[in-house]
Amino acid sequence: MKKHDVMYGIHALESLLKQSPERVLELWLLQGRDDERLAKIIELANTYGISIQRSSRKVLDEKAQSHQHQGVVARVKLAKALTEKDLDALLEKIPQPFLLILDGVTDPHNLGACLRNADAAGVQGVIVPKDNAVAVTSTVSKVACGAAETVPVFQVTNLARTMRHIQQLGVWIVGTAGEADSDVYQADLKGSLAVAMGAEGKGLRRLTREACDSLISIPMAGAVSSLNVSVATGVCLFEAVRQRL
Template structure:
């Protein structure tokens, strides 16, 4: 696998150097002072990690991993507040996309591709629970991942409050409403929130939204694939803004 760092000290140095780490795999049951120090650094920096059998680490790398392998993102994540400030200064009508726990890397890549085509100014994802940017993400995005700024935040709800304080309306895509997408006004600065593949938008995020809208579903199936639904939402923004006189 590409884009890896292995070894406890090497990973701690990467964290200190603020390398864009997707996730760290730690050997289950491993102890020792240095290993515990790495665990502390991971928690302190809010980096996604999981404990796995040594066999998985051996499959990830043939090198001496010392019980720890980190996956490095092929793109550098943006600082959220700086991203919002830059967009607010540069764009007349800011357009953001927030992804609440989208976990499939191919869905993530497809969403990034559509977002780039629709002129989204920035994508915001949570540090924990979100799909990492892998080689599959890059391929599915057709390289769009290198063209759209992506920011990671500790809590999506706090990001929503910041956007709202910046004059950006935050609108969620959810079936838990009677309001259809065509009733929403996307001509003003806005951010669209898409929920997880299985659970949709989380309750805490739902409570923070300015508006909730849904797509009309005329068949027997109760929902669309999240990347497809996201595409419909983003292009409704494009449609509305293209008709502004």
């Protein structure tokens, strides 16, 4: 069973060093680079006694498997997977939850962008299915620019069942569907809320859609029939933010 992963990118690693420095096992920085962007990472690594190794670009490219690492790569312990029990513990502490449900997002770039939106909007937790969806990988962390380390992601065995469970706890679930009668700007997005977004190109699955309390659409004025899931997520979350101010 895999216990370690490789993480890269300045924002992702700075966030990890701030949130969970104990997960960083080894840290490599680009030889000869000492600019301000790396200074914070060096400072944090020194604070927590994490040794820094200087390496050539070729070595870093190999460790990051040719991904854009921005001159910083680390070997890290895998984060503990959060489950339904952890979600219950969170909901017990929050009087008015603001959650995001992602139904089967398989593209790590889209998941990373959704997490970045969630962090910016103040979402307190993201719920994803354990199967047939991308997990929080190093690519997700890089795209999320630190949000993957600050926004809890709960992997659940049965998404529709979890949705019904949080409904019983008073959370209203609004799902997105192109054929919905009302749009995001007509919906009431205040109070205890979860916004459910469908997978790339497929939308919400039938059982997930049926578990929603209401369905909304995003008005489309042009020739394009739908938006990328991360863009659509941003539209819906920030309309909720506007209403909740």
